[in-house]
Amino acid sequence: MNRISDLPAIEGGALQRKDFLVFGRPQIEEEEIEEVVDSLRSKWIGTGPKVTRFENDVKKYLGCKYAVALNSCTAGLHLSLIVAGIKEGDEVITTPMTFAATANVIEHVRAKPVFADIELSSMNIDPKEILKKITKKTKAIMPVHMAGWPCRMDEIMEIAKKYNLVVIEDAAHAFGAEYKGKKIGTIGDLTCFSFYATKNLTTGEGGMVTTSNKKYSDLIKIYALHGMSQDAWKRYSDPIFKHYLITAPGYKYNMMDIQAAIGMHQLGRFDENQKKREKIWELYNKAFSDLPITTPSDPGPDIKHARHLYTILVDPNKVYVDRERILRALRAENIGVGVHFISLHLHPYYKDKYNLKRGDFPNAEFISDRTVSIPFSAELSNSDVDDVIKAVRKVILYYSEKA
Numbered sequence: 001m002n003r004i005s006d007l008p009a010i011e012g013g014a015l016q017r018k019d020f021l022v023f024g025r026p027q028i029e030e031e032e033i034e035e036v037v038d039s040l041r042s043k044w045i046g047t048g049p050k051v052t053r054f055e056n057d058v059k060k061y062l063g064c065k066y067a068v069a070l071n072s073c074t075a076g077l078h079l080s081l082i083v084a085g086i087k088e089g090d091e092v093i094t095t096p097m098t099f100a101a102t103a104n105v106i107e108h109v110r111a112k113p114v115f116a117d118i119e120l121s122s123m124n125i126d127p128k129e130i131l132k133k134i135t136k137k138t139k140a141i142m143p144v145h146m147a148g149w150p151c152r153m154d155e156i157m158e159i160a161k162k163y164n165l166v167v168i169e170d171a172a173h174a175f176g177a178e179y180k181g182k183k184i185g186t187i188g189d190l191t192c193f194s195f196y197a198t199k200n201l202t203t204g205e206g207g208m209v210t211t212s213n214k215k216y217s218d219l220i221k222i223y224a225l226h227g228m229s230q231d232a233w234k235r236y237s238d239p240i241f242k243h244y245l246i247t248a249p250g251y252k253y254n255m256m257d258i259q260a261a262i263g264m265h266q267l268g269r270f271d272e273n274q275k276k277r278e279k280i281w282e283l284y285n286k287a288f289s290d291l292p293i294t295t296p297s298d299p300g301p302d303i304k305h306a307r308h309l310y311t312i313l314v315d316p317n318k319v320y321v322d323r324e325r326i327l328r329a330l331r332a333e334n335i336g337v338g339v340h341f342i343s344l345h346l347h348p349y350y351k352d353k354y355n356l357k358r359g360d361f362p363n364a365e366f367i368s369d370r371t372v373s374i375p376f377s378a379e380l381s382n383s384d385v386d387d388v389i390k391a392v393r394k395v396i397l398y399y400s401e402k403a
């Protein structure tokens with residue numbers, strides 16, 4: 001069956017899979033389903049005891065001092081900037097190799113995102129490039145632990161200390177990652193995790209901010225719920241009626257018990273699922289080792305990679321079609337794919353507003369032009385993994401052997 005007419009390469013070739021393998025399908029088990037049903041039956045569906053339990057579970061797992069559950073990582077990044085006092089006229093240094101939310105929240109507080117190029121091996125912001133971008137207006141650094149590989153936090157924290165900057169980590173990819181024996185979530189001033197559907201640990205939509213600063217934690221709780229004084233979180237279960245008082249024009253960023261119900265059990269299986277991811281990672285590495293593509297680098301012994309994304313780089317000198325063609329060919333094989341990410345300086349909003357152009361961030365562009373994320377999740381069965389391997393080999397070999 002010829003699924004995509006503009007792909008003569010696979011015309012007549014049999015499809016690997018009958019059904020479409022969705023990219024980043026979450027693993028949901030009976031325990032989550034029962035817990036959500038329990039919340040629904042209890043009629044307590046909003047922010048309540050399960051959110052508190054989930055926060056405490058995460059705190060215990062990461063060994064951090066404070067953890068505030070929110071309805072997204074984006075909300076966490078936004079509130080982190082607010083409580084750190086970042087405002088109009090300030091500059092925040094971040095990576096262009098990230099999801100738009102990282103820079104969008106800097107715009108939300110009317111500060112300026114200043115991009116610093118990445119290192120090719122880790123795809124993470126390069127501390128040397130951060131140094132080049134520091135001005136009198138710089139107030140914060142927002143590193144992103146790309147694909148689950150922690151940034152060079154020693155160097156970043158040292159720069160922050162020297163120039164008196166706040167470090168807000170976008171750890172959307174990095175739940176469970178470790179840097180030199182320290183869990184991500186215990187290093188920077190504020191760390192934001194995502195529990196979006198495709199992430200290592202999901203609540204459907206959701207996020208968490210961790211910090212060791214009580215003031216930050218208290219303020220984030222207040223800002224996440226309309227700016228109500230902190231007691232508001234307990235107000236509904238309190239036997240005594242209490243008025244709430246608005247202390248700031250806050251937002252609506254709180255997590256619901258229905259979300260926490262999912263997260264609690266996701267966390268319970270997290271270590272076991274990471275082992276599955278590790279196994280699939282090794283299978284992919286082995287299966288692709290002879291292909292003319294670049295597989296993920298090894299971060300070395302100091303680092304525990306969170307194994308969020310498995311990305312290959314398609315080298316245009318070795319494969320005679322461009323990356324877009326590879327993406328379409330894999331889709332035609334019924335394999336879901338992703339691109340993480342198109343460098344932010346190439347998106348119209350950032351390009352136009354800050355006068356950025358191709359050539360400004362060569363390493364981010366290198367990744368941006370070549371990267372392909374393939375299905376990678378604890379939900380994948382052995383035969384799913386097999387299908388992905390066969391499809392990637394078929395497509396890459398086809399387009400390289402004709403060269």
Ligand SMILES: *Cc1c(COP(=O)(O)O)cnc(C)c1O
Pocket residue numbers: 071072073074075098099101102144170172173193194195196205206207
């Ligand atoms: C997913 C993601 C986010 C946003 O997370 P949400 O929970 O969807 O708000 C932020 N940064 C990066 C790098 C991401 O991949």
